[in-house]
Amino acid sequence: MCIAKGTEKCKMINRNKLGRTLRTTLTTARVERRLICGLLPAISHLEKTPDEVVLCVLPTARPGDAATHIQTVLLQAFCYENYIPVIQVDSSDKLAKFCGLSTKKDNNSCNCAIITRDVTLPISGEDVIPLTENEQFLTDFYECTLEEFPRPVIELPI
Template sequence: MCILKFKNSDKCKMINRSKLGNALQGVLTQAKAERRLVCGLLPAIARLEKASDDVLLCVLPLTRPGDAATHMQTVLLQAFCYENYIPVIQVDSSEKLAEYCGLGSKVDCPCAIIVKDVNVEGKPEPPLSPSEQELADFYECTLEEFPRPIVELPR
């Protein structure tokens, strides 16, 4: 995915940040139903190694203070995604992310990636859904914000 800069465009101003959690929940739920959701650090890394061009979005929760190993893995994963033009959306809770991945509510999920629809040879790649496009736009509009914005996932 190519990152286009349109920092101050009207599209950036129209993104409703308070509804991004619901949009992300819908995208995660849809991706899970379509078997396009990869949850967990090792499965995500394996998929990124195999075919990073097929990855649509990476979702990373905030790391807990004092968890240095997870923090280092997260930083490396973010750097890999940035170098490969994969949007990274940070969320407020690894437990909520685990719930949306179907791992249960008492488990942590260090990351999840959403892959594109596997296209059949000869057929064009399907366009992004409106929610997927909104999340991609949000990422592009907030690339230079520091600290990075955190999307709050609904319960």
């Protein structure tokens, strides 16, 4: 479902609270064991059950890492084909922190995070995956910014 640019919903999105909303969403998903961190675990999960994923979070690409860049581009394409919103963030270190990864070695492996659906929320008759309020806010932001170039990058709070 795409939202036409310029609708009231798009005008109502407060971009100043995106970072805090994403932090809360990542933290909640981690506590509820719905957060998968790392490129390879994310790809593995997406291969098996792409319909269970509600959001993909990617940090901006690090210069000089061509292999990760190629994998990330392919992951974005896969998400786009499967109608999975992709949110880009400013820092892999901050993303690693919110994923619960603490060591520098772990931070290097946090070049992607996906959030799976909340199984406690019932699926409606139309097979629409139910979203939490924060997930819906982030999905609305993604849909409203689909045509923006360059893609907006959310600054995660410290």
